[in-house]
Amino acid sequence: MATEVLADDRALREARRRRALAAMEAHDIDALLLGREANARYVAGAQRLWTAGSRPFGPGCVFVRATGAIHLVSTWDEGIPDDIPHEHLFGITWNPGKLLAWLTSIEGLDQAGRIGTDSLTPRFATLLSKFFPSADLVDAEPALEAARRIKTREEVDAIRASISVAETALEAARSELAPGVSERHLAAVFMEAMARQGVTTPAIQRVAWISSAPRGQGPDAARVAQCGDLVVLEAAVMAAGYSGEVGRTWPVGQNSVDVATKDLYGRADDLRRHLLDACRPGASCAGLLAAYEDGGHPLPPFPIASGLGLGFDVPVVTRQLPNTAAQERLEPGMALTVSAYVAGQDGRGILHKEAVLVTPDGPEVLTSAPYWST
Amino acid sequence: MTVAGTLAEVADLGRMQRDRWTKLQTAMVEQAVDALVLLGNSNVSYATGESWPLADPGQANVERPVAVVISEDDWPHLFTSFPEAAERDLGLPESHLHGPMYLEFDESAEAFGRVLSELVPEDGRIAIDELPGSLRRTCELFFWNSTPASADDVIGACKLVKTPDELRLLRTVLHMTEQAIAPVQAALVPGTRQTELTARFLRAAFELGAQANILDAIWQVMPARLADGPWTTHAGVACPLLTTERELRQGDVLWVDTGISYAGFASDFGRTWVVGTEPTARQQAQFRAWREILDAVLAVTRAGATGADLTGAARAASGGGQRPWMEHFYLGHGLGVESAEAPFIGTDLGDAYDERQVLAAGMVLVLEPLVWDEGAAGYRAEEVIAITDDGYIPLTDYPYDPYGD
Incomplete structure (x- = not known):
């Protein structure tokens, strides 16, 4: 302490x-x-x-x-x-x-x-x-x-510690999920749980968003989740200077999950596994974009991968930077967050964000927060 | 019709942006600028009305909205990941909405340069607020043989005086901060850790609708004597020092400093608290001395007064030539889209600079004098006011408890 x-x-x-x-x-x-x-x-x-x-x-x-x-x-x-x-x-x-x-x-x-x-x-x-x-x-x-871009052993330890804080705070917010919960309440619970672990600085501050509601960034009136909504929780903290990030999506009111939602979770899981497979040493970052394209998933309007470290670390992989991704090779010692995002026709989306360390033997997933499952 | 230095009954965001737009266009003509290129979060927020939960500065360099303001245009151009939201919430036309730019990367910077070369008239004079390396390379390709003008000069001239809608929103975020701080102060007991205070404050602030925490909240335990604190370059008070899991003890003197953001506006809060007990007679005397300095400054504060009038009043009230504020900061600073913006009064830019700072109705000042009482720590608080033609109006009403009557 x-x-x-x-x-x-x-x-x-x-x-x-x-x-x-x-x-x-x-x-x-x-x-x-x-x-x-x-x-x-x-x-x-x-x-x-x-x-x-x-x-x-x-x-x-x-x-x-x-x-x-x-x-x-x-x-x-x-x-x-x-x-x-x-x-x-x-x-x-x-x-x-x-x-x-x-x-x-x-x-x-x-x-x-x-x-x-x-x-x-x-x-x-x-x-x-x-x-x-x-x-x-x-x-x-x-x-x-x-x-x-290449993390030292000490840096990897710092990233692991930061992820642990983010995951504990994510779990505190997740346990509040119920019909009628507001985005701002989930953010408030997350921030409190983060600070109670001794870390007072977030990395991103849009913690919770109801994926089926129209996206807005401004100071909306408190948006409230209803039964059947999917709520994305993005946990990101700066602990001892290093960012730790994890993202999970949970349905509100588990009894209401329908076949289409189960199918969406299945697709998100499939994409997540393909993205992790693409984090091999020597691989081009274009492989991450290809994981989306090959699975028929439209690329989201935000980066699907970004470096973990002290803030703004390479790579940054997004649909706007295809040539940059093609030129960037993954090497052992790189740490990144990888985002699997899939959306259904009703606009509801699922985001699962993992932290990955590239090792000589392949990707090591650093995040371990639980997923929703039936 | 609105009057400078007054608050709108209800903030009208559309009117606020129209007023800002008129000011921006006027300042661009005055400074002979044809295009403003804005990367800084607060500048983009000012020019477009967009606000979002601010990220860590490192993240904010990568994923950030970018704005371009063209002379004689009707709308700003906004480059964003969420153009549909900007169209709906800000009323920007499709012609002025663009996908996101990742200007740290040459690939994006070149694409941006191509768009910019279509928007900006040939030989147009460009002003920009930041020049990351990739953008410098691109702009050498597309535009400039010399360094562009500073966009901060244009934006700075516009945001100095707040409109009634801006003052209303500032009051809103300041009140939100005070509502969030009240339960923190009420629960202050020996044994509490500094980080627990942050936990309670953030919980309350986000429940109330804060968009972001903008400053790692400060709950600094002040040493009785300077020698008991850290070494400093100026042999004066070290502040703000960072929050840790340190446990607070009975009688600790805390200097509190926090800030959040809402609707693109920053708040600032500062008070002195005592842990678990009432202030001593000596501590109450520190507060009275602080209040006298503040009152002396407020007595000369009105439109037309200079920064030097304020610093002179503060010095006189503190009984001599001493500057009763933090030597590495200021007696006062502005507040708006940034937690510290112009005007700055009492900085190391010197007296001649302060004399040139002429207050105008609608400016906002955070006054932060302090009283240091070697052997018994000291008192510091922040008072937020808006300047009017014949004085000022307070934008906060948080009590000074446990100090005062």
Whole structure:
């Protein structure tokens, strides 16, 4: 039980930093200026404040290859690893001039020929070009994706722990399923159960949706499940920085399940098994799209697979990215969630989402939440 | 006809988006921008009225709606996984609805570039809020030899002053937050863990209809003396520090800070609580000193006042040159589609910057002075107000218990 704000464990940090350094060498990047918390956490191992939603780029973490030193924006040292000394911390600032002055004072950064950023804004693109005139500003995401796509043993342990929290919270929400239950109540129960396990940060926050009701994303009036509805529960949490995800679909009022619903569950199970079969080392991610097409299942409007890790990990497999999927090969050490989604003619759908670790011997399913069965 | 700095009786989302659209189009003309390309969650929400349960920032980079605003157009373009829902809920015409873009990937970024090159007039000036690498590569192919303009300058000018519908929705999300926090405070007893407070808060907030938790809720146990807290770069107070499974003890002083979102608006809540006992006389004196600072700031707060007027009042009321707020933050910040947005008052941008911040009716401020009393921790709370022509109106009415009379 964590009663203190701790930096990530040394073994986890060192294994990740080795991978990050190797990727910098391979991509000929001399220094990283990172704005994305997932990347910053990957190289620094520091725990900083979680907020939801996308954030614009701002260089909050610097990693210089020549010195091996990490420099962080943090006003305090709580949650900061002991290998990042106080002199390498810079207090939160609202003043771009002060931030740039700090960056230019960092040893080795002014000598960097190629500086990688994990995104940019127009303002930082201009400022960084001005203050580092001799450096090429390059996209560091390909290097970071290459480093992060293969999980270290310590990372896999963290993902397993996160999945366990998600599954326990999913079960708490599932046990509330009954005619008259609202989507928001299920989300509320999920969030409470997550936090009671010591994890206070969700990865996605649309926890429950009644698959037969028209899809909306906005602040709908509380939507209520009726007997015969299928309710999708998507559980996703960030525990110690790592995402754990699982998805299950349950009918409301089990006595009312008809033949068509049973058939739909059968198809979902069939698709799920084909998707898992496609997670073999060496296989192309196109095989995941093919699992849908071969079974005659229309591809859903959301990704059918995405990497598990610190947030935004490759692969991302969706019908909009067929060429990307064809080029991406699965390798041992990759962890991903795979989504099997089937819909009936009445609009009711079933989503089963599994976490999979690709191993040399084939896919290892990390999720174990129960399915509905007759 | 609506009046700046007033709240609509009932929020009219259609009117809110029409008002925003007029402002966006005006600002684009003023800043000579022909097309706005918006990737940031809050910017997309502002331009389209779309709102959704916000995800972890990593996930939010991959699966996110994207908006494009063209000068002299009637509607924003929205790229989304759920165009039917956007057509139904936002009233956007089919011509302006597109499938989702995954702009982290070259394949999608190139497809986006092709669509954009049809939407944006040749030689049109584009402003954008974020430039992930794949989009930079694409846009070099399609458009720019130089860096595009900053879309944040356009959006920032528009969202500074809230319309009556926006103020109504802000009040709604602020009240939802207060309703969710009340049972948490009522159940605060020694032996409770910090994470249990989060569990109770999230349970209540989502039952009430919150769309998302936007900040890992803070229940920070304050040390009596700075030296008992973590090292800081400025030798001042470290806050906010993260929540753990730490068990709360009788007499602990908690600095509370939470926020949720609803209908695309962010809330912000801040108070100081004492665990399991009444505040001491010394702690009550801290609160009175805090209240005096807040009252002094409120006394000069009205349309036309500058940020420096507010910081000056706060300094004077705290009895000297001290800045009675967190050195790494501010005396006050705006609130709207983001949990901290302009205007920012009392930051390290300096006094000259604060002097240039002129308040206008309809702006929203979260005022967060603090009183630090070395040896006995201190008091901090957040007060949310909307600026009016002759003063302000409070947007919250949560009590300061257990402090005060």
